[in-house]
Every structure is written in structure tokens, then in C-alpha cells.
Amino acid sequence: MSQRVGIIGFGQTYHRSRRDDVTGIELINEAVRSALEDAELTIKDIDAVVIGNMDHFEAVNYVDTWSVDGSGAWMKPLIKLTTGGTTGSTLGIAGYHHAASGLFDVVLVIGWEKNSESDTTGAIITCSDPIFDRFSFSGALPGLAVEASAYIKRYGITEEDAARVAVRDRTHGANNPYAQLQTPVTVEEVMKSPMLSWPIKLLDICPRSDGAAAVIFAGERKARQMCPQPAWVHSTAVRHSHAYFCDVNYEELHTLEGAVRELYDHVGIKEPLKELDVVELYQPYSFAGLKWIEAMGLCKPGESPRLIWDGATDMGGELPFNPSGGVICTNCIGATGLLRIGEAALQVMGRAAGRQVPDVNLALATGFGGAYWSDLMLLGRRPW
Amino acid sequence: MTTSPEEHIIYDGRIKMPYTWAAGKTSSYFLTQLRDYGRLWGTRCPDCAMVYMPPRKNCPRCVVTDTTWVELPPRGVLETFTVVHFSEPSLQPMEPPYIYGIVRLDGADTGLTHLVSEIEPNRLRSGMRMEAAFKKLEQRRGEITDLLYFRPEGGGRQ
Numbered sequence: 001m002s003q004r005v006g007i008i009g010f011g012q013t014y015h016r017s018r019r020d021d022v023t024g025i026e027l028i029n030e031a032v033r034s035a036l037e038d039a040e041l042t043i044k045d046i047d048a049v050v051i052g053n054m055d056h057f058e059a060v061n062y063v064d065t066w067s068v069d070g071s072g073a074w075m076k077p078l079i080k081l082t083t084g085g086t087t088g089s090t091l092g093i094a095g096y097h098h099a100a101s102g103l104f105d106v107v108l109v110i111g112w113e114k115n116s117e118s119d120t121t122g123a124i125i126t127c128s129d130p131i132f133d134r135f136s137f138s139g140a141l142p143g144l145a146v147e148a149s150a151y152i153k154r155y156g157i158t159e160e161d162a163a164r165v166a167v168r169d170r171t172h173g174a175n176n177p178y179a180q181l182q183t184p185v186t187v188e189e190v191m192k193s194p195m196l197s198w199p200i201k202l203l204d205i206c207p208r209s210d211g212a213a214a215v216i217f218a219g220e221r222k223a224r225q226m227c228p229q230p231a232w233v234h235s236t237a238v239r240h241s242h243a244y245f246c247d248v249n250y251e252e253l254h255t256l257e258g259a260v261r262e263l264y265d266h267v268g269i270k271e272p273l274k275e276l277d278v279v280e281l282y283q284p285y286s287f288a289g290l291k292w293i294e295a296m297g298l299c300k301p302g303e304s305p306r307l308i309w310d311g312a313t314d315m316g317g318e319l320p321f322n323p324s325g326g327v328i329c330t331n332c333i334g335a336t337g338l339l340r341i342g343e344a345a346l347q348v349m350g351r352a353a354g355r356q357v358p359d360v361n362l363a364l365a366t367g368f369g370g371a372y373w374s375d376l377m378l379l380g381r382r383p384w
Numbered sequence: 385m386t387t388s389p390e391e392h393i394i395y396d397g398r399i400k401m402p403y404t405w406a407a408g409k410t411s412s413y414f415l416t417q418l419r420d421y422g423r424l425w426g427t428r429c430p431d432c433a434m435v436y437m438p439p440r441k442n443c444p445r446c447v448v449t450d451t452t453w454v455e456l457p458p459r460g461v462l463e464t465f466t467v468v469h470f471s472e473p474s475l476q477p478m479e480p481p482y483i484y485g486i487v488r489l490d491g492a493d494t495g496l497t498h499l500v501s502e503i504e505p506n507r508l509r510s511g512m513r514m515e516a517a518f519k520k521l522e523q524r525r526g527e528i529t530d531l532l533y534f535r536p537e538g539g540g541r542q
Contacts, residue, residue: 131407132497142468
């Protein structure tokens with residue numbers, strides 16, 4: 001009964017720091033209509049809907065029901081999923097599973113967030129264990145900062161190396177009309193930006209965005225009927241680690257290492273730097289753009305700054321990262337992982353307009369969240 | 385209620401919801417030992433021998449429950465740290481800059497996230513020896529913050 005699956009449509013909102021002109025339901029609907037338009041479908045073509053966000057950012061705890069008027073799930077099978085920062089990638093993988101099972105042919109997947117509606121740190125703190133973890137690593141920043149701290153001390157990485165990663169993504173973001181931040185920055189500007197939690201500075205870290213994304217997955221028969229060039233799902237991999245931040249081994253990102261090993265082995269990738277054509281990395285802050293590409297096997301530990309400064313991950317480089325500008329330019333959290341999948345799909349479909357990487361055969365999208373969890377989805381031009 | 389320049393109405397809200405969080409038998413033992421004696425206990429898994437700190441009723445990796453108690457000294461190694469420069473007065477009463485560190489107590493396989501104090505931030509380095517400072521007995525309440533913070537072993541400044 002199982003079937004191969006391709007992405008046949010992708011839509012997103014114009015992401016902003018706040019969208020006071022729409023409610024969350026209306027924001028969701030913008031992405032849904034955009035995805036249906038992209039796939040040249042109507043809501044009647046959709047068999048099931050998967051939606052998700054991080055409940056506590058808007059304090060609406062039955063989002064699946066509440067959002068039906070915007071999601072188009074009226075009188076359809078509907079499920080809500082939420083897994084913290086990985087929500088968007090979880091949604092994409094769940095949409096793939098729904099279609100791959102053969103029980104549903106065309107599945108609409110929606111991720112969204114209105115980060116402007118709450119205090120992000122106050123909301124994120126509720127993810128942490130109330131007995132042991134909540135008093136300390138409130139919010140996202142310190143938990144990321146200790147990772148950066150451990151990594152740069154071990155390998156002698158500089159803050160300028162990380163700044164160059166932020167410069168890359170902000171430069172790419174200028175090509176993406178949907179990105180919240182579309183102005184390039186320089187290494188000097190990153191270095192001079194206010195220190196938030198050493199060594200992370202303001203321009204090293206992602207913004208908070210209001211936005212939504214919608215991706216349409218279809219089983220092989222429908223995908224071929226409905227779309228001239230689907231982005232075929234080749235493989236997915238998921239690794240969760242411990243719940244407490246104090247249990248994480250900050251010297252490596254074991255979850256990403258484990259996930260890429262499974263995915264590369266599954267599809268036969270030996271040299272990812274050469275074989276992958278583009279990566280949309282869920283990279284919430286600049287230092288991750290160094291350490292995590294080492295976890296992905298693109299170079300040896302501690303050697304990522306050379307790839308970054310050489311421009312290997314820039315547009316036009318050997319393996320461009322984040323043509324969309326990535327998470328450093330846009331971070332509507334429940335949508336962020338799904339944006340990676342949607343943007344990777346656009347690259348495979350050849351529909352990424354001003355941010356298109358030429359001749360993309362394989363595109364990798366990642367998700368990140370929780371206490372250093374990793375999700376992956378590999379998309380390709382031909383069915384796998 | 386506020387109104388944006390475009391006359392979009394924005395409602396202000398605050399949900400204050402009382403909760404109770406049960407620490408459970410395992411963590412309660414840890415917390416009462418911390419409160420009453422200033423002693424720190426981890427748990428060892430009978431299968432993989434990992435010593436977890438804070439203690440776990442079941443081994444997170446092997447998913448077996450017959451873990452055994454291991455007393456840990458209030459000393460260990462600073463694995464990593466950050467110096468926080470922003471303020472969250474409603475959540476974090478500390479005045480920035482302040483330091484979060486992860487300290488792996490001697491004999492434990494996992495670290496404990498906590499505050500680090502009695503040292504200038506520019507003197508911090510990963511791998512340095514740390515010791516726990518506890519609140520005074522009469523101030524302890526059975527919370528992880530009964531451990532006041534970690535400081536350089538042998539005493540920090542002041």
C-alpha cells in the first residue's frame with residue numbers, strides 16, 4: 001500500500017516581525033492559498049491536513065480546531081503536531097508519512113507562528129523541565145551560547161568566523177522577497193552588534209517572525225498527474241536526544257551526526273560536499289553554521305572556517321547553504337523547519353526565482369530543536 | 385488595549401495559571417538530601433553504568449528502572465559556559481552580566497546546569513575545577529537553587 005511521495009506545491013507568507021493586520025487564522029490562510037495556487041489545486045483536492053506551531057507562543061492550545069477556518073481542514077482529517085523547534089520538520093515528515101502510507105494521496109502540511117504575540121523567552125521557558133532546568137536556561141540564547149562556547153574553545157574558532165556565516169545568510173536573504181530581514185550585513189557590523197550571551201551577539205542570532213508556510217505532498221500517481229516536476233522525497237531521518245540541557249554533549253552534535261549517517265547510508269551518499277547540490281540548514285545562530293556542517297561530514301572537526309571563508313557555502317560555491325537567507329533572516333518558529341523543506345523543494349523544482357541554485361538534483365533540508373534534536377529530509381529531482 | 389498606526393486593534397492579555405509540579409520520589413530524595421544536608425546524589429544505570437546528575441528514576445538510554453544511588457562530591461569540572469548580557473527581570477532576577485555553566489561533578493557522566501559566580505568572566509575557561517556553594521541551611525527549600533552556584537575550587541574572589 002505504501003507509495004513514493006513528491007512535494008507538488010509550496011506557499012509562504014511575506015514574513016515580518018509583526019503582522020498586526022491579520023489574525024493567526026488569516027495568516028495560516030495566506031500560506032494555504034499560496035500553496036494551492038502554486039500547485040494549481042483547490043482545497044477540494046486535499047485529502048488530509050497536518051498543522052503545527054508552538055502552542056505557548058500564542059496561548060491557543062487547540063490550534064487544530066481553532067485554525068480550521070484558515071487551514072481549509074473543514075470536514076477533512078486533521079492532526080496537530082508540535083515538537084518545539086523541530087515542529088516544522090516534524091510536520092513535513094508527518095505529511096510525507098501520511099502520503100507514503102497510501103491512506104491519503106494529497107496532504108496539506110501547515111506550519112505557522114506569530115512570535116509577536118508573546119515574550120519568546122517567557123514562552124520557550126515553558127519547554128524546560130520545571131524541577132531542574134527551568135530556573136537556568138530560560139529561552140533559547142544561553143542554551144545555544146554554551147554550545148558555541150564549548151566549540152570555539154576546543155578548536156580555536158573565532159567570533160569573526162561565525163560572523164562570516166551570518167554575513168552569508170544575510171547576503172542570501174536579500175534575494176528572497178519573503179524573508180523578514182533582506183538587508184546584507186558585514187563582518188564588522190556583526191562584531192560590533194550588542195553582546196547578548198557570550199559569544200552570541202545580536203547579529204549572530206535569528207529574529208522572531210510572524211509567518212506561515214504550507215507544503216503539499218502527494219503520492220506518486222497524483223504527483224505525476226498534478227505536477228510537471230515534483231520534488232521527490234528520497235529519505236528522512238530523525239534523532240532526539242536527552243531532555244535536560246545539562247545532559248547534552250556540547251562537543252559534537254550527536255543527533256545530526258546520527259541522522260546524516262542514516263540518511264547518507266540509505267541513499268548511498270559518500271561525499272556530501274560533492275553530491276548534495278544545496279542545503280537549507282535550520283541554523284538558528286551563526287556558530288551552528290560552522291560546527292554543524294562538520295557534523296554533516298562536509299569537513300573535519302574544526303575545519304569549517306576554511307569552507308566558510310572560501311565561499312564554498314555561498315551562492316555560486318560548491319555547496320550553497322540557505323539560498324533563502326535561512327533562519328537568521330526569518331524565524332516564525334513553527335514554520336521554520338517547514339520553510340527549509342519548502343525552500344529545498346523549490347530548488348529541486350527549479351522554481352526558486354532570484355535565489356535559485358542552478359541544476360539542483362539533490363536538496364537537503366534540516367530541522368533543529370528541543371535539547372539539540374535533529375531532523376532531515378532529502379529531496380531529489382527523480383523519484384528514489 | 386493598544387492600537388497600531390494603521391488602527392489595527394491589539395488586545396493585551398496575561399494568562400496566570402497556577403500549576404503544581406510533582407518532583408516524584410526519586411527527585412524528592414535528591415532535593416531533600418540537598419536541602420537537609422547539602423549532599424548531592426546521582427543515579428547509576430545497572431546496564432550501561434552511566435551516572436546521571438540530576439538523578440533519574442529510569443536510565444534515559446536503557447529504559448530500565450533499577451538504578452542505584454551514587455553520592456557525588458560537590459566538586460567537578462566546568463564543561464562549558466556563557467556570560468548572559470541581557471535582562472529578563474520577570475524570569476531571571478539576576479542582574480546581567482551573569483554566568484551560566486554546565487559542571488560535571490566528579491564521578492558523574494552528565495553535567496549540571498547552574499549559575500557560576502565568584503569569578504570574573506574573562507578568567508573563565510572550560511575545564512577549570514569548580515565547587516558548589518550552598519545556601520545557608522535555614523534558607524534551603526528543597527529546590528535545585530538550594531545549591532547557590534558553582535565557584536572556582538578552593539574559593540573564588542570575595
